[in-house]
Amino acid sequence: MSYEAIIGLEVHAQVQSRSKMYCACPVVEDTGDLQPNTYVCPVCLALPGSLPVVNRRAVELGVQAALALHCTVAPESVFARKSYFYPDLPKGYQISQYDLPLATDGYLEVQTGAGANRIRITRVHLEEDTGKLIHQQDGAWVDYNRAGVPLLEIVSAPDLRTVEEVRAYAMMLRADLVALGVNSGDMEKGALRFEANVSVRPVGAAALGTRTEIKNLNSFRALARAVEAEVQRQIATLESGRSIEQQTLGWDEARGATFVMRGKEHAHDYRYFPEPDIPPVQVSAAWIETLRAALPELPAARVQRFITTYGLRVAEAQLLSGESSVAAYFEAVMAAADGTVAAQDIANWITGEFFRLFKEHHLSMEQCRVTPLQLVRLQQLRQMRALSSTAAKAVLVEMFQTGEVPEVASERLGVLQLSDGVALQNWAERVIAANPTQVAQYLSGKSAVLGWLVGQIMATSQGRANPQQAREALLTALERWRSTS
Numbered sequence: 002m003s004y005e006a007i008i009g010l011e012v013h014a015q016v017q018s019r020s021k022m023y024c025a026c027p028v029v030e031d032t033g034d035l036q037p038n039t040y041v042c043p044v045c046l047a048l049p050g051s052l053p054v055v056n057r058r059a060v061e062l063g064v065q066a067a068l069a070l071h072c073t074v075a076p077e078s079v080f081a082r083k084s085y086f087y088p089d090l091p092k093g094y095q096i097s098q099y100d101l102p103l104a105t106d107g108y109l110e111v112q113t114g115a116g117a118n119r120i121r122i123t124r125v126h127l128e129e130d131t132g133k134l135i136h137q138q139d140g141a142w143v144d145y146n147r148a149g150v151p152l153l154e155i156v157s158a159p160d161l162r163t164v165e166e167v168r169a170y171a172m173m174l175r176a177d178l179v180a181l182g183v184n185s186g187d188m189e190k191g192a193l194r195f196e197a198n199v200s201v202r203p204v205g206a207a208a209l210g211t212r213t214e215i216k217n218l219n220s221f222r223a224l225a226r227a228v229e230a231e232v233q234r235q236i237a238t239l240e241s242g243r244s245i246e247q248q249t250l251g252w253d254e255a256r257g258a259t260f261v262m263r264g265k266e267h268a269h270d271y272r273y274f275p276e277p278d279i280p281p282v283q284v285s286a287a288w289i290e291t292l293r294a295a296l297p298e299l300p301a302a303r304v305q306r307f308i309t310t311y312g313l314r315v316a317e318a319q320l321l322s323g324e325s326s327v328a329a330y331f332e333a334v335m336a337a338a339d340g341t342v343a344a345q346d347i348a349n350w351i352t353g354e355f356f357r358l359f360k361e362h363h364l365s366m367e368q369c370r371v372t373p374l375q376l377v378r379l380q381q382l383r384q385m386r387a388l389s390s391t392a393a394k395a396v397l398v399e400m401f402q403t404g405e406v407p408e409v410a411s412e413r414l415g416v417l418q419l420s421d422g423v424a425l426q427n428w429a430e431r432v433i434a435a436n437p438t439q440v441a442q443y444l445s446g447k448s449a450v451l452g453w454l455v456g457q458i459m460a461t462s463q464g465r466a467n468p469q470q471a472r473e474a475l476l477t478a479l480e481r482w483r484s485t486s
């Protein structure tokens with residue numbers, strides 16, 4: 002029997018506001034050396050008598066994300082208490098949203114090899130992050146610096162069918178949130194976290210199978226691997242005649258398998274009720290329109306524009322559109338080039354060598370020392386065949402490290418290829434004079450020797466001759482040699 006997977010994703014995205022969701026404590030990036038419990042106040046520590054106040058900026062960013070996801074923004078939404086006792090939540094409940102969320106009924110268009118698919122988004126709501134528990138031998142410690150940091154929760158309908166689609170959805174959502182300035186996209190620091198609901202059913206069946214929920218997936222890789230493993234586990238379970246139990250699962254990255262965190266009998270009863278300390282949040286139509294007008298161009302629209310304006314392939318257009326800084330750099334290069342270089346060549350530079358160097362040196366486009374004009378000049382040198390492709394890459398590495406212009410870097414590396422006719426002619430004649438046997442072989446019809454002779458010019462010139470022009474100079478010199486000997 003063949004099965005299909007039914008997958009929905011819940012995403013928690015830290016909202017990039019300067020202060021926390023319900024208090025004035027700053028949101029500080031945790032670089033690892035932050036002192037625990039320094040960015041806290043009576044509100045986020047839930048001291049008696051303290052009162053939460055909704056962060057206006059977080060609402061604005063939430064509305065913008067919702068609009069970008071084609072959602073309907075509720076004119077009035079309500080915060081609610083989601084009760085559960087766990088020490089990372091000092092209040093004993095999380096202030097979230099329940100039956101009247103910020104926005105509902107949107108979608109995200111995802112592209113995979115199988116084509117485009119519209120994934121419905123059920124709801125977008127605001128809530129607060131928890132603190133962090135640190136388990137050590139001498140006990141468990143809690144750090145509330147993160148408690149109360151604004152989170153945007155984005156819940157999709159169970160419209161995803163394949164791991165490829167899950168990955169495409171997650172990446173597209175991240176790209177949109179980063180472009181909007183809603184989220185840093187820094188998954189290593191936990192700024193974006195995924196949970197997947199997974200069930201399987203025989204192809205053609207109408208009823209949904211029992212679903213499981215996989216928690217705490219903090220990278221695209223973990224997300225894709227966990228969903229794949231869970232789909233396979235469920236199929237194997239059904240095939241062996243057993244049934245799927247409704248469970249909450251964790252993902253063990255090392256073992257490459259899901260594990261049970263809790264079963265249905267331990268399901269939380271959150272006892273939601275409206276937060277009595279926060280009045281309903283009203284978002285007027287005028288406010289929505291102001292926020293809509295301020296939306297930046299989103300990656301999906303940019304991909305389309307890059308394809309139509311620059312004639313790029315889909316894959317490159319997507320790579321260049323993922324981050325606004327990269328897209329802006331690409332466009333600055335194209336503007337600086339003013340038609341002298343091909344968009345595809347620039348796309349290759351950025352998605353190839355630039356991305357490789359960024360990764361190797363842990364740099365981002367913002368820190369890149371190669372200006373758009375310098376990249377244009379590098380590509381022009383390449384087009385003039387003054388640089389071989391290997392040499393051009395070496396020159397770029399120099400430019401990266403020193404900020405030098407390409408001419409200076411290539412001169413210093415001694416890799417500029419000479420297209421100077423006189424020099425090439427001299428080298429050709431020297432090679433002919435030094436290799437009479439091979440020259441005679443060539444002249445007697447053994448044309449394969451030509452490549453070897455070109456190689457001698459390259460060696461004599463220490464790689465500085467342009468191979469194409471060296472070959473032409475050699476042919477001319479050989480013809481002259483034939484007619485005079």
Ligand code: ZN
Nearest residue numbers: 024026042045
């Ligand atoms: Zn606080």
Ligand code: MN
Nearest residue numbers: 013097128154
């Ligand atoms: Mn949540």
